[in-house]
Amino acid sequence: MWIEKNGPVYRIRDLVRGKKVTIQTGYPTKTSAKNAMVQFRAEQLQGNALMPRGGQITLADFVGEWWPSYEKTLKPTAVNSEGNRIRNHLLPILGHLTLDELDGQVTQQWVNDLEAGVGPWPESTRGRRKPLAAKTISNCHGLLHTICGAAIAAKRIRLNPCSSTMLPRREPKEMKFLSDPEIGRLITALPPHWRPLVMLLVATGLRWGEAIGLRAGRVDLLAARPRLTVVEQLQELASTGELVFQSPKTAKGRRTVSFTTKVALLLTPLIAGKKSDEVVFTAPKGGMVRTRNFRRIWVKACEEAGLPGLRIHDLRHTHAAILISAGRPLSAISRRLGHSSIAVTDLLYGHLREEVDEGILAAIEEAMAGVRAEDLEAELDEELTDVLADAA
Structure with a gap:
């Protein structure tokens, strides 16, 4: 690894697989380039150094490298849905950008465009982009987050540009319960x-x-x-x-x-x-x-x-x-429905338990409507007397 002048600036060069490669460029002085080279060598020793020019690959090309291995981990329906998201909502809008060009501002604008129905559509179709639902946007964003996470693991970029994106609010669909x-x-x-x-x-x-x-x-x-x-x-x-x-x-x-x-x-x-x-x-x-x-x-x-x-x-x-409504525990209901955890069941149906509890309290209150407080106190005193007598 060495420093050399490149026009008005200095750059860091190295041999990668027998070829001279520019690691970084644009340093105004030789000293600043040397300091950067020292830091880069330290990162190499720690295993944190990025691949030389790794972030200059376009998103489309990186997805082409990444998808075959990722596809093998998916079920057929997920292959279909994830593939459609890449083809329809990721690559037409972001595919031409390099990984280095993806940042929080770019991904936020992409999300905003999906919500507004703005942006190019795949050239292979005559479709016109329409505003996407919040859930669909969340799924697309999650996929891009996964792709960028893979780029981090491959030492191409250091930070995930999707980590701070603000997503549109998802309005849950109202559940209906039949009588x-x-x-x-x-x-x-x-x-x-x-x-x-x-x-x-x-x-x-x-x-x-x-x-x-x-x-x-x-x-x-x-x-x-x-x-x-x-x-x-x-x-x-x-x-x-x-x-x-x-x-x-x-x-x-x-x-x-x-x-x-x-x-x-x-x-x-x-x-x-x-x-x-x-x-x-x-x-x-x-x-x-x-x-x-x-x-x-x-x-x-x-x-x-x-x-x-x-x-x-x-x-x-x-x-x-x-x-x-029959008073069955959420743990049993969760197992019967095949939820991944009781937390999922509680999140979906926990509010119904409050209605059941209200009904139980109303029934207890009705049953005790004719009972006077002084009668309860007298009976309690009698019970305590019997307990003490038995103990003696």
Whole structure:
């Protein structure tokens, strides 16, 4: 490593794989360049030195190097979604910039542009950029944060330009919890073919993909308490429409869930005669259940039942609400729903426990309405007297 003059400034040079490479340039004096070289050598000894000119690679080129290894760690649906984010929202806007040019101001402007629907679209499409939802922006930002983290690990940059970005506020979607009459109206409004599927969703709290991907061999109708085992879910890739089975998001997603005899009777004719690897629920004319096809039937049934805007996932919320109203502990509910931790369950449904507690307190207050304080004191004195007499 040495110092040499380069026009009006000085630069640090070194041999990398037999080639002369500029480590840093732009130093006004030879002394400042030497001081920088000493610091760079110290960082090399500590293992903190950056790759020479490593930050001068464009984001597009670095993603091209990084993606093949990262892709292997993803499930098929994540490959599809993450790949779309890179192609549609990262590279068209930021891909031409070098890693050195990415800083907090650039990433903040990128987020603002995504929120406003500003910026170029992939050249391969004729699409026009539209404002993105806060959740989508958060996902895109998280992906860029991961990419820049990989660049730090590769010693190309020192700091993550995404670390201080302010993201748009995410407004949580309102949960809907069906009452017993509403559940009845919904089931009645559905075509008979789909009633067992919806009944199972309400009775077990399964996720949609877990239910339509349920195989006959995973259901035990002869157990003392009928039950099913969740080990996979069926997902439909948005880009290709391909149906893929994949494991649950977390280890806690693999679980056994019991259900009522009434639901077991509905499932019996659907399972009879099927091989263990065949799915329980199929389309009316056979074949796998397609979410987009079912959604048309779902929307119509919800409107007929007086439940417009109800989401399929609200059946899972309804199941949780039923258990909480029955006083079941959150730990048991968390295991049944397959949440990664009880903290997730509490975050989603903890507010319902307050309503249950209010009902309990109201019931206790009503039961004690005729009890006078002086009567309680007299009874307490009598109890204490008996205790002391027994002790003597």
